Amino acid sequence: MAGPTGYKKGLQGGAWHLSPFAKKLTRRHRDAARADTVFEQALRAQTHYPQRIDALIAGGTYFIGKPCERCSSVKRRVFDCGCWSCKQAMRPIVLDYRNRLAKGWLSVRSRDGHAAILDAKRRETAGESYCIDAGDWSAQVYPTGRLAVHCPRLHIETPDLRTVPKARLFELGMANPELVEIMRRAGWSVD
Ligand SMILES: [Zn+2]
Numbered sequence: 001m002a003g004p005t006g007y008k009k010g011l012q013g014g015a016w017h018l019s020p021f022a023k024k025l026t027r028r029h030r031d032a033a034r035a036d037t038v039f040e041q042a043l044r045a046q047t048h049y050p051q052r053i054d055a056l057i058a059g060g061t062y063f064i065g066k067p068c069e070r071c072s073s074v075k076r077r078v079f080d081c082g083c084w085s086c087k088q089a090m091r092p093i094v095l096d097y098r099n100r101l102a103k104g105w106l107s108v109r110s111r112d113g114h115a116a117i118l119d120a121k122r123r124e125t126a127g128e129s130y131c132i133d134a135g136d137w138s139a140q141v142y143p144t145g146r147l148a149v150h151c152p153r154l155h156i157e158t159p160d161l162r163t164v165p166k167a168r169l170f171e172l173g174m175a176n177p178e179l180v181e182i183m184r185r186a187g188w189s190v191d
Pocket of ligand 1: 070083084085087
């Protein structure tokens, strides 16, 4: 097969061996892409979905892609391009130490999901975030999904776009394509 055989680059003095030609994109790919535009471009070249890489870099877990053949949802996982809804439905049942269904397991959240949420909260508290600029708009994406948006021209400064009512958000989005671009790059779905 033609093409690069692997990606090798020293990162912060350490050895960094990570192929951008991977079916599954993990946090390591995200960190490498954030640190290195060459790696980011290589990632973009190996996927049909530029929005998948946008979401990866922004710390998002899903993007809008091709409709699923089973359920026609367009929400796809950044990790492996799988259908978000189908993968949620197929999540394995978890048993407790006595081989019975774990109590309280009717929650939508998986244990992994819960651990991931705690991890996201911890990272947010530690000050981790990522900046997106679009025109005179700028936004800060936090690990928990909080999206702080700032536009001095319109005197908009909201610490969490998720708290803005949908109708108002729609109105803002119609008038400001930059905001829609920010939402898209932060991994928001538009529905
Ligand atoms: Zn599906």
